[in-house]
Amino acid sequence: MRFAHFSDCHIHVPPSITDAHYLLSKRASGYLNLLLRRRHLLQAENNLYKLCRHIRSRNVDFVVFSGDISAIALPAEFLRAREIIYNSINPESLLIIPGNHDYYTFFSQKTNAFERCFSLSSKSDFPISKTDFSAYPKIRIVGNVLFLALNSARFNPLFFDASGRISQDQLRKASELLDTVNHSGITCLVLHHSLFLPCGRFDVPFHGLVNSRSVLRFCQTQGIHYILSGHIHRVSIVQTRSISQYNPGSAAQCGHFGYFLYESSDSGLRARFHSFFL
Numbered sequence: 001m002r003f004a005h006f007s008d009c010h011i012h013v014p015p016s017i018t019d020a021h022y023l024l025s026k027r028a029s030g031y032l033n034l035l036l037r038r039r040h041l042l043q044a045e046n047n048l049y050k051l052c053r054h055i056r057s058r059n060v061d062f063v064v065f066s067g068d069i070s071a072i073a074l075p076a077e078f079l080r081a082r083e084i085i086y087n088s089i090n091p092e093s094l095l096i097i098p099g100n101h102d103y104y105t106f107f108s109q110k111t112n113a114f115e116r117c118f119s120l121s122s123k124s125d126f127p128i129s130k131t132d133f134s135a136y137p138k139i140r141i142v143g144n145v146l147f148l149a150l151n152s153a154r155f156n157p158l159f160f161d162a163s164g165r166i167s168q169d170q171l172r173k174a175s176e177l178l179d180t181v182n183h184s185g186i187t188c189l190v191l192h193h194s195l196f197l198p199c200g201r202f203d204v205p206f207h208g209l210v211n212s213r214s215v216l217r218f219c220q221t222q223g224i225h226y227i228l229s230g231h232i233h234r235v236s237i238v239q240t241r242s243i244s245q246y247n248p249g250s251a252a253q254c255g256h257f258g259y260f261l262y263e264s265s266d267s268g269l270r271a272r273f274h275s276f277f278l
């Protein structure tokens, strides 16, 4: 089985006059930051277009996106990203989870704006709720690989806080699901916040998971083999004794724009990074 993994597109669509009211929130500081310090994000749309077309040409069986599709969770950003991605990638063969930028405001999280826009790619083979399509964890099984998607994104009121958390309730439900499924192949945890920095240490306060130790314990006890994550805009592979974490960087980051292509076999995953800057 062959699959691709990309992350952190941060698609931005400047708000029109009629959408200006969306900036009456935390988005105002995000928008200013975007204009002043992160102008490279404005190139993200072209980068995402190139990346999706390239993935399509590789005839993959499945695609994973690990969060932050938008810059400030504007509805127009979600729609533009969906248009670009679905134009090249079959929505049913895509697993997509939100990042902290996709829950940029309390309202965007509360109304499930991200999940509603990407509902075709938010399905689970073992849904934990028949009515709540935004419920996590989600599981997809493709070939000999089980993908467990957990949601670490949350609305953070402070503009400098990009941290995430996976609730104990989510971890408990994930353990119960994994016990029920009893999968014997490869298990990949898909989440937005990387557990480890490229140097191998836990990510830092106000950026990483606030409960990274209990998430690591969960991975060790549940036999997670790989973590497919994003959030840190640096391409990296971190290998510990029990687990390997893959982070494909960001389509909005110069020099760190690309995707991982994985081949699964009985002995595990073989990963190759395709960079658009080599």
Ligand SMILES: [Fe+2]
Pocket: 068, 099, 100, 101, 162, 192, 230, 231, 232
């Ligand atoms: Fe993020």
